[in-house]
Amino acid sequence: MGLIEHRxxxxxxxxxxxxxxxxxxxxxxxxxxxxxxxxxxxxSSLTHTIENYPGFPKGVGGMELGQLFEEQAKAFGAExxxxxxxxxxxxxxxxxxxxxxxxxxADALIIAMGANNKRxxxxxxxxxxxxxxxxxxxxxxxxxxxxxxxxxGGGDSALEEALFLTRFAHSVTIIHRRDTLRAxxxxxxxxxxxxxxxxxxxxxxxxxxxxxxxxxLLIENVKTGEKSLMPTEGLFIFIGHSPxxxxxxxxxxxxxxxxxxxxxxxETSKKxxxxxxxxxDPHFRQVVTSAGMGAAAAISATHCLENMSCxx
Ligand SMILES: Cc1cc2nc3c(=O)[nH]c(=O)nc-3n(C[C@H](O)[C@H](O)[C@H](O)COP(=O)(O)OP(=O)(O)OC[C@H]3O[C@@H](n4cnc5c(N)ncnc54)[C@H](O)[C@@H]3O)c2cc1C
Numbered sequence: 001m002g003l004i005e006h007r008x009x010x011x012x013x014x015x016x017x018x019x020x021x022x023x024x025x026x027x028x029x030x031x032x033x034x035x036x037x038x039x040x041x042x043x044s045s046l047t048h049t050i051e052n053y054p055g056f057p058k059g060v061g062g063m064e065l066g067q068l069f070e071e072q073a074k075a076f077g078a079e080x081x082x083x084x085x086x087x088x089x090x091x092x093x094x095x096x097x098x099x100x101x102x103x104x105x106a107d108a109l110i111i112a113m114g115a116n117n118k119r120x121x122x123x124x125x126x127x128x129x130x131x132x133x134x135x136x137x138x139x140x141x142x143x144x145x146x147x148x149x150x151x152x153g154g155g156d157s158a159l160e161e162a163l164f165l166t167r168f169a170h171s172v173t174i175i176h177r178r179d180t181l182r183a184x185x186x187x188x189x190x191x192x193x194x195x196x197x198x199x200x201x202x203x204x205x206x207x208x209x210x211x212x213x214x215x216x217l218l219i220e221n222v223k224t225g226e227k228s229l230m231p232t233e234g235l236f237i238f239i240g241h242s243p244x245x246x247x248x249x250x251x252x253x254x255x256x257x258x259x260x261x262x263x264x265x266x267e268t269s270k271k272x273x274x275x276x277x278x279x280x281d282p283h284f285r286q287v288v289t290s291a292g293m294g295a296a297a298a299i300s301a302t303h304c305l306e307n308m309s310c311x312x
Contacts, residue, residue: 002102002103003102003103003104003105004101004102004103004104005033005104005105006094006104006105006106007031007032007033007104007105007106007107008030008031008032008106008107008108008305009025009030009031009032009033009106009107009108009109009110009301009305010032010033010034010035010097010104010106010108010109010110011025011032011033011034011035011078011109011110011112012035012037012085012088012097012109012110012111012112012113013034013035013036013037013042013111013112013113013114013277013279014034014035014036014037014039014040014041014042014066014070014080014112015039015041015042015043015044015066015112015114015277015278015290016041016042016044016065016066016069016277016287016288016290016291016294017042017112017114017276017277017278017279017290017291017293017294017297018034018036018042018110018112018113018276018277018294019034019041019042019066019069019070019073019291019294020069020276020290020291020292020294020295020298021110021112021276021294021295021297021298021301022034022069022073022078022294022298023069023072023073023076023078023295023298024294024295024298024299024302025078025110025298025301025302026073026074026075026076026077026078027076028298028302029077030301030302030305031077031078031079032078032079032110032298033078033079033080033081033104033106034073034078034079034080034081035081035083035084035085035097035099036080036081036082036083037084037085037113038084039114040066040070040082041062041063041065041066041067041069041070042066042114042277042290043114043278044062044065044066044287045062045063045066046062046129046130047062047130047139048061048062048130049061049062050062050065050139050287051142052138052139052286052287052288053065053287053288054288065287069291081099081101083099083100083101084099084100085097085098085099085113085247086098086099086100087247088109088247088248088251090248090251090252090270090273091251093107093271093272093310094106094107095109095273097109107272107305107310108272108273108274108301108304108305108310109272109273109274110274110275110276110294110297110298110301111248111260111268111273111274111275111276111279111280112275112276112277112279112290112294112297113243113244113245113279114243114244114277114278114279114290115241115242115243115244115259115278115279115285116241116242116244117135117136117237117240117241118237118239118240118241118242119237120152120205120237120239122205122206122207122208123206123207123208124207124208124209124210124214125208125237127208128208128210128213128214128235131210131212131213131214132208132210132213132214132215132232132233132234132235133208133214133234133235133237134234134235134236134237135236135237135238136236136285137161137162137164137165137236138164138286139286140234140236141164141165141167141168141169142168143234144165144168144169144233144234145168145169146168146169146170147168147169147170147233147234148169148170148171148173148231148232148233149165149169149171149172149173149232149233149234149235149236150172150173150174150175150205150217150230150232150234150235150236151165151172151173151174151175151235151236151237151238152174152175152176152205152235152236152237152238152239153174153176153237153238153239154174154176154177154178154180154181154182154183155181155182155183155238155239155240156182156183156184156187157238157241158174158176158183158238158239159174159181159183159187159188159190159191160187161236161238162174162191162197162236163187163190163191163194163197165236166194166196166197169196169234170196171196171197171198172196172197172198173197173198173199173200173230173232174191174197174198174199174200175200175203175204175205175217175219176199176200176201176202176203177202177203177204177222178201178202179201179202180201200219202221202222202223203219203220203221203222204219204220204222205217205218205219205235206218206219206220206227208235209229213233213234214232214233214234214235215231215232216229216230216231216232217229217230217232217235241257241278241282241285242258243258243259243260243278243279243280243282244279245258245259245260245279248260248268251270252268252269252270252273252275253268253269255282257282258282259278259279259280259281259282260275260279260280261280262274262275262280265296265300265303266280266293266296266297266300267300267304268280271304271309271310272301272304272305272309272310274297274300274301275297276290276293276294276296276297277290277293277294278290280293281293
């Protein structure tokens with residue numbers, strides 16, 4: 001397909017990182033093109049209320065916050081393209097971004113395509129996201145004060161999150177498919193000695209059931225095959241995190257955990273290709289931190305475009 005247009009800056013993704021980058025880049029009069037992908041406003045659009053984004057003491061709807069970001073970016077001249085990136089060619093400058101509608105070239109790119117939390121892929125999971133199923137203790141722990149909840153996973157993040165959740169929950173049961181944990185020894189020790197935490201080993205969740213919210217889990221013991229129903233008031237799933245980096249394999253350097261490698265200016269291993277948000281952040285994974293990275297990447301992109309040093 002032919003070239004549609006050349007742009008100074010293209011932003012890939014319209015989650016908090018991409019939208020915040022769009023606001024900053026638009027205010028720098030770069031007229032950025034934001035390619036939204038299929039999840040307009042990103043992962044935050046999946047959550048009913050965000051209570052930890054500054055400036056909203058009563059909380060704000062995930063969709064509503066995304067709409068406000070978009071409105072702000074458009075007010076300064078950002079343009080949005082509802083299409084999905086199919087390929088990115090970083091071998092020649094200007095770089096080429098292919099979408100279903102055709103090809104665009106750009107002097108600079110901000111990659112803000114986010115990440116997906118790995119899913120259990122069991123019945124009930126999709127249905128109860130935001131109503132008892134969560135992938136983020138920092139985001140949702142507060143809603144589980146004095147509740148008896150479950151955590152799935154046996155690695156560092158599962159144990160870290162389980163320990164964090166004990167600040168709120170009455171009890172936290174960690175369900176793990178093996179009989180040994182994959183977490184570091186210090187974390188394991190902390191979890192094992194925490195009186196609120198208990199373990200259910202050799203077990204998997206086969207189904208999540210409930211009505212208004214999650215009420216029970218269908219558990220299977222993988223060694224005996226025995227199935228049982230376990231009441232719960234919430235299920236946190238921490239079985240991994242996959243950044244959306246497929247298009248950049250072999251083109252950009254990655255960190256061992258799979259996020260894009262960036263420097264202190266949020267530049268990737270390719271000149272004038274910046275990355276922001278969860279695609280480059282294995283640690284914080286919040287709306288505010290992703291938005292902050294988006295702003296920083298746009299400032300860096302603006303500098304490189306002003307100095308005419310992009311892609312050199
Ligand atoms: C259910 C849930 C609740 C949460 N609650 C909170 C909370 O209360 N507070 C908080 O701070 N954080 C919360 N988070 C985390 C927060 O949403 C994320 O940290 C944040 O959205 C990450 O922003 P991002 O812009 O990096 O990526 P994402 O939000 O993942 O956005 C990625 C963007 O890239 C686009 N994209 C992907 N592939 C392509 C492609 N091929 N072409 C073009 N575009 C593409 C997507 O369409 C999307 O627009 C929650 C997350 C979830 C899942």
